[in-house]
Amino acid sequence: MEHKKINPELGQLLNKWKDKEGNLIMILHEIQNHHGYVPRELSLELSKMLDVPLARIYEVITFYNYFKLSPPGKHRIALCMGTACYLRGAAVVLNEIKGILGIEEGQTTKDGLFHLDVVRCLGCCGLAPVMMIDNKVYGKVKKSEIADILSKYIKEE
Amino acid sequence: MAKVISAKINGILLRVEEGTTILEAAKRVQIKIPTLCKHPDLPASAACGICIVKNKGSNKLLRSCCTPLEEGMDITTHDPEIVEIRRTVIELILSNHPNDCLKCARNNQCELQNLTADFGIKEESFPQLLRNLPIDQSTKAVDLDPKKCILCGRCVHVCQESQDVWALSFLERGMQTRISPAGDIQLSDSPCVKCGQCAAHCPTGAFVEQDNTAQVWKALQDPDKYCVVQIAPAVRVSIGEAFGYVGKNFTKKLYALLRRLGFHAVFDTSFGADVTIMEEASEFEERLLHGLRPLPLITSCCPSWVDFMEKFYTDMIDHFSSCKSPHEILGVLSKTYYAEKNKIDPSKIFMASIMPCTSKKYEITRNDEMFASGFQDIDTVLCTRELVRMIKQAGIDFESLPEEECDSILGEYAGAGVIFGSTGGVMEAALRTAHYFVTGKELKNVEFENVRGIKGVKETEIEIDGKKLRIAVAHGLGNVEYILNKVREAKVNNKEMPYHFIEVMACPGGCVGGGGQPYMVTDELRIKRALALYEDDDEKKIRCSHQNPYIKRLYKEFLGKPLSERSEKLLHAHYKARPIYVK
Numbered sequence: 001m002e003h004k005k006i007n008p009e010l011g012q013l014l015n016k017w018k019d020k021e022g023n024l025i026m027i028l029h030e031i032q033n034h035h036g037y038v039p040r041e042l043s044l045e046l047s048k049m050l051d052v053p054l055a056r057i058y059e060v061i062t063f064y065n066y067f068k069l070s071p072p073g074k075h076r077i078a079l080c081m082g083t084a085c086y087l088r089g090a091a092v093v094l095n096e097i098k099g100i101l102g103i104e105e106g107q108t109t110k111d112g113l114f115h116l117d118v119v120r121c122l123g124c125c126g127l128a129p130v131m132m133i134d135n136k137v138y139g140k141v142k143k144s145e146i147a148d149i150l151s152k153y154i155k156e157e
Numbered sequence: 158m159a160k161v162i163s164a165k166i167n168g169i170l171l172r173v174e175e176g177t178t179i180l181e182a183a184k185r186v187q188i189k190i191p192t193l194c195k196h197p198d199l200p201a202s203a204a205c206g207i208c209i210v211k212n213k214g215s216n217k218l219l220r221s222c223c224t225p226l227e228e229g230m231d232i233t234t235h236d237p238e239i240v241e242i243r244r245t246v247i248e249l250i251l252s253n254h255p256n257d258c259l260k261c262a263r264n265n266q267c268e269l270q271n272l273t274a275d276f277g278i279k280e281e282s283f284p285q286l287l288r289n290l291p292i293d294q295s296t297k298a299v300d301l302d303p304k305k306c307i308l309c310g311r312c313v314h315v316c317q318e319s320q321d322v323w324a325l326s327f328l329e330r331g332m333q334t335r336i337s338p339a340g341d342i343q344l345s346d347s348p349c350v351k352c353g354q355c356a357a358h359c360p361t362g363a364f365v366e367q368d369n370t371a372q373v374w375k376a377l378q379d380p381d382k383y384c385v386v387q388i389a390p391a392v393r394v395s396i397g398e399a400f401g402y403v404g405k406n407f408t409k410k411l412y413a414l415l416r417r418l419g420f421h422a423v424f425d426t427s428f429g430a431d432v433t434i435m436e437e438a439s440e441f442e443e444r445l446l447h448g449l450r451p452l453p454l455i456t457s458c459c460p461s462w463v464d465f466m467e468k469f470y471t472d473m474i475d476h477f478s479s480c481k482s483p484h485e486i487l488g489v490l491s492k493t494y495y496a497e498k499n500k501i502d503p504s505k506i507f508m509a510s511i512m513p514c515t516s517k518k519y520e521i522t523r524n525d526e527m528f529a530s531g532f533q534d535i536d537t538v539l540c541t542r543e544l545v546r547m548i549k550q551a552g553i554d555f556e557s558l559p560e561e562e563c564d565s566i567l568g569e570y571a572g573a574g575v576i577f578g579s580t581g582g583v584m585e586a587a588l589r590t591a592h593y594f595v596t597g598k599e600l601k602n603v604e605f606e607n608v609r610g611i612k613g614v615k616e617t618e619i620e621i622d623g624k625k626l627r628i629a630v631a632h633g634l635g636n637v638e639y640i641l642n643k644v645r646e647a648k649v650n651n652k653e654m655p656y657h658f659i660e661v662m663a664c665p666g667g668c669v670g671g672g673g674q675p676y677m678v679t680d681e682l683r684i685k686r687a688l689a690l691y692e693d694d695d696e697k698k699i700r701c702s703h704q705n706p707y708i709k710r711l712y713k714e715f716l717g718k719p720l721s722e723r724s725e726k727l728l729h730a731h732y733k734a735r736p737i738y739v740k
Contacts, residue, residue, distance in 0.1 A: 040340060044738065053348075054738065055317065055326035058339035062328045069340070 014049060024052055024060060028067055037068040073108040073115030075153050078132045082121035089143075090129040094118065096146045113153065164230040179221035180208055183234055190234050191243065191275070193250075193268055193360050194309035195222040197679045198319070198665070202310045206246050207272070210234045218242070244276045250307050252283035254361070261305070261362040266676055268360035269307060290335060295345035298518040299353050299364055299672070303335050306363040312336060312355035319665065321635040322465065324349035336363075339738075346739035348468055352461040352634070352663045353515030353540075353672020366515050366673055369537045370547055376507040376536070377419040384507045385495075386415050387424040387487050387567070390578030391513035391668035392541050394689035398675040399545040400556050404685030406693055409560035415511075416561065417553055424491065424567040426510070427574030429483030430586065431702035432490070432711070433458060434573055436480040436728055437583075438590035438703075439719035441658060445595065445626075451475050453629075453644060453656040456583050458482040460520035461663035463732065465634055470641055471734040472648070476659075479729040483577060484510045484517060485527060487567055488534035489727045494715045495567055503532055510538045513578070513671030516663070526730045540673020571705040572603075572694030579687035580632035580667035581608035581615060584660040588619060588628075589701040596622045603700050609691070611666060611680050614639055616656075626657040633665040 013030050017023035027046065031038050038061055047054045061067040077097065081090050094105070097116060101109050108115040122130050127139025138149060160175040169186045178201065180190050194205040201223035209218040213231035221234070233239070251273065258264050290303040308327075313336055316325040324347040328337050338347030356364040376382050393408040408425075415423045441454045457463055457478045466473055481489075488508050496503040510517060521527055521535040528534060539547070548555050563569070573589055576582030585605045592600050607617035608628065613636040616629050629640045643655040664670045666683030669690070699705055716724050 043339075053317070053323035054339040055323040058328060059326045063330050 014046075018050070024050065024057065025064075028057075028061060032067050036072045037070055039071075040069075070108055071112065074113050075133050076115045076117060078117050078119045078122065080120070080122045080128070080130045081118050082125065082128075084125040084128040085121075085130055088128040092143050093129055093131065093141055093146060096143045097150075100147060100150060113157065114150070162226065162228040164226050164228060164232065166226075166232045167234055173226055176225050179210055179219065179224050179226050179230075179232055179234075182226045183221065183232075188234055190221050191272055192222055193272065193307060194311065196311050196358055198358065199311060199314050202314065204308065204310050205250075207243050209239060209242060211236070211239065240276075244278065245282075247272055247276055247278060248282045251278065251281065253286055253288070254307065255287060255304050256281075256285075262365040262368065263359075263362035267362060270361075286332075288332075288335065293344050294367060295343035296349060296351050296519060297345075297367055297522075298351040298515040299344070299349075299356050300367050301336075301344060301355075301364055303337065303363065305361050306336055307361055308334055308336070309360055311358040311360065312364055315354045315358050319633055319635050320350075320352060320354055320663070321638065322348050322350055322352070325355065340740075342738070342740045348737045350461040350464040350468070350634070350663065351516040351519045351672075354664060355672075356515065357664075357670075357672045357674065357676065357678060366540050366542060367518060368543060369518065369539055370543050370550075372537045373509050373539060373547070376509070379507075381505060382507045383422075383501050383505045384420045384509070385422045385424060385491055386420040386509045386511065387426045387429070387484060387491075388415070388511045389426040389484060389513055389668060390430065390575045390582075390690055391671055391674065391686065392511050392544070393693075394578070394669065394686045395513065395541055395674045396545065398682075399548075402556075403682065404689045406689045407555075408693070409562070410555065410558045411511075412563045413558045413561040414548060414553060414555060417558070418547065418551055420509075422491075422495075422564040422567075423561075424487055425563050425570055425574075426484045426487055426512075427570035427577065428567050428705075428707065429485075429487035429490070430458075430574035430577040430583075431571050431705050431708050432486045432728065433480050433483045433577075433583075434586050434590050434702035435708060435712070435719045436724060437478050438587050438594050440478055440480065441587065441591045442594040443720070445657065451654075453654055453659050454478055456587075456660045457730075457732075458577070458583060459516070459662050459664075459668075460514070460523070461516040462634070462637075462661045464516070464519075464523075464735075465637070465663065467732055467735045468737045470637075472645065473641060474732045474734070476644075477732055479725075479731065481526075481728055481730050482517075482520065483574075484512065484538075485520065485534055485730075486728050488521075489530045490567060490711070490715075492530035492532055492534060493727060494711065498566075498714075503530060506532075507536045508534070510535050511541070511544050512538050513541050513668045513674045514538075514664075515540055515672040524730075529727045540671070541675060542673060545675070566707050566710065569705065569707050570697075571702050571708070572697035572700035573702045574705075575693045575697075576690050578668040578690050579609070580662050581605075581610070581630045581660065582667065582690070583662075584608045584628060584630050584658065586702060587658070587660075588621075590703045592621050593701065593703055599701070608660075609687075611684055611687075613665075627655060628658050628660075629656045630660045632662040632667050632670075634661075634663050637661055 017026050043057050105118045131138045131141050161172050162175050163172045166183050171186050173182045183190050190208045192208040195201050203220045203223045208221045210221045211233045258270050293301040313325045317323050324338050376384050388411050394406050397405045397407050412423045444450050444452050455476045491508050492503040492506050517538040573586035585608050589603045608615050608630050614631050619626050631637050631640050647654050669686035670683045
């Protein structure tokens with residue numbers, strides 16, 4: 001993994017927040033936005049700069065869903081488990097994706113190609129069960145189609 | 158003076174100071190409200206929900222641990238509905254707990270198990286929902302089994318606030334909540350200093366000492382081994398608690414017990430403490446009179462404190478006494494001096510230390526210097542709780558044992574050696590001998606009352622040879638910052654140092670409050686244990702380490718003089734900066 005350092009831009013930001021109350025969350029937001037996750041090296045550096053123990057930083061990071069501890073996958077799969085999708089077999093689809101990719105929800109494949117999230121409603125319940133990969137919507141997906149859909153992204157590599 | 162309010166608890170009218178919690182107030186009228194998260198050492202966190210009570214005229218249930226009693230309140234602490242709610246809360250906790258009590262280190266000593274028994278819960282009312290989290294045995298001192306954790310938060314609070322170590326944290330939330338070092342790394346890669354205060358405060362078996370009793374039983378059965386043992390000062394005044402005695406000194410029964418268990422020779426760590434004092438007081442004299450190394454001198458006999466310093470206060474390395482801890486000194490002497498004198502092959506000696514401490518388990522292999530005799534100087538460490546188990550396994554009626562003496566020559570100690578077990582004790586012992594080394598005169602009064610007692614930071618001035626010496630004593634690692642920040646500030650600004658001599662013990666109360674001591678310790682108990690040590694000192698004819706005839710003989714026959722080449726090689730250690738996080 002490439003070694004992440006606090007770049008000057010981020011450094012400036014830290015200075016802006018350094019002495020303000022509630023600075024930790026604001027800075028973590030910036031790091032999350034910048035890198036797509038909060039790298040451990042940055043948390044360690046932040047811990048020294050703000051004199052906040054790493055334990056407290058991780059308590060905050062893991063409390064909020066928004067912060068991630070590992071880099072996002074290249075393609076984000078968002079599978080809907082809202083009521084309509086659930087009733088129309090989203091659970092079967094989810095199991096198929098998990099089986100093919102060998103990951104659980106919230107995880108990223110080892111090659112970093114896919115990240116799997118389970119979400120509540122993508123706003124097109126008529127197409128249930130619905131899945132999105134990045135910005136592309138796949139409606140009325142069947143278990144049997146999953147392997148084909150995923151292989152398109154794998155072939156692109 | 159605080160305002161006094163009056164209210165009723167279970168119909169009993171009482172007057173308490175404003176701000177007193179309902180839980181505390183109830184105790185004063187002999188009512189025990191059950192709780193799993195509130196510990197007398199710690200502020201209330203309102204985590205477990207078992208201590209709920211009712212106030213007349215309100216439907217709301219109040220958590221008595223964190224609700225102050227108010228003027229005119231009419232509190233009910235126990236009625237059928239409250240008992241039923243408490244039972245449900247316990248059942249919910251059990252639905253998330255392995256409930257394998259028979260195989261748990263806390264079996265018979267578990268607060269959750271006790272409450273379950275008290276409430277007569279005989280079946281699982283809710284489906285089991287267990288978390289699949291791995292056991293962490295990486296520290297070789299304290300084991301963490303997060304499956305047994307009930308998320309009361311005591312360990313996290315102790316680790317973060319009382320000890321200022323911040324190895325533990327609450328990660329995630331809801332069903333995923335767990336206690337773990339930041340980022341789910343192992344404890345040995347975290348800031349953990351192995352003090353074991355997590356284990357001492359855990360209500361269940363989530364944190365327990367790593368059990369080394371099997372190793373000791375095996376050695377005792379091995380005809381090829383010459384098993385020797387030493388007991389630390391703090392063990393003799395706490396072990397009685399397992400048999401119903403509080404604040405009683407069991408030194409001589411312990412000697413008898415250890416022989417019954419099969420040890421060939423029984424030594425006393427207090428003798429090692431006398432040696433520590435000879436070396437450390439000489440170091441202090443050298444620094445004070447010759448200025449070879451800087452003042453203040455800082456004590457180093459607590460391995461958790463050493464670990465903490467090596468991680469968080471590396472700028473203090475030069476100030477640390479290089480003298481090893483008393484049990485390490487006794488270990489190396491048993492495999493060199495004692496072995497030589499008694500013509501025993503040191504490779505056959507198995508040395509077990511009985512300690513109030515979990516950190517000593519880590520200390521014995523912390524670096525090559527712990528092998529100064531050419532062998533591992535201490536083969537294993539048992540904490541007080543483990544020895545209690547061994548006594549019971551061996552079927553020995555401890556209370557009725559006759560009293561015996563320890564073995565010569567690593568046994569007979571001066572009063573100074575035994576007070577090591579209490580906060581301020583090392584300082585007092587060192588001052589007794591340092592006074593003699595610096596002035597050549599004996600003290601008329603050897604007692605230094607100002608360094609005794611349970612206050613977190615004790616600062617005082619004493620006079621040696623017309624020179625005023627400033628002293629500081631801290632116990633509980635959370636109290637260190639105040640003292641060392643003053644030293645840092647003086648260093649940075651090139652000012653006169655605020656102190657000449659500093660003692661630090663990682664655990665609250667010093668070793669009497671160690672992480673390996675019997676459970677449910679409170680300040681009241683720490684004080685009683687310490688008083689028993691001061692009584693032992695008071696009853697000794699010889700109260701200063703340098704007057705101990707056996708210490709004199711040790712130096713005459715073997716070590717030469719304090720800080721001699723041989724002393725330096727066997728009894729002294731070096732320190733280095735360690736990363737706070739390995740990963």
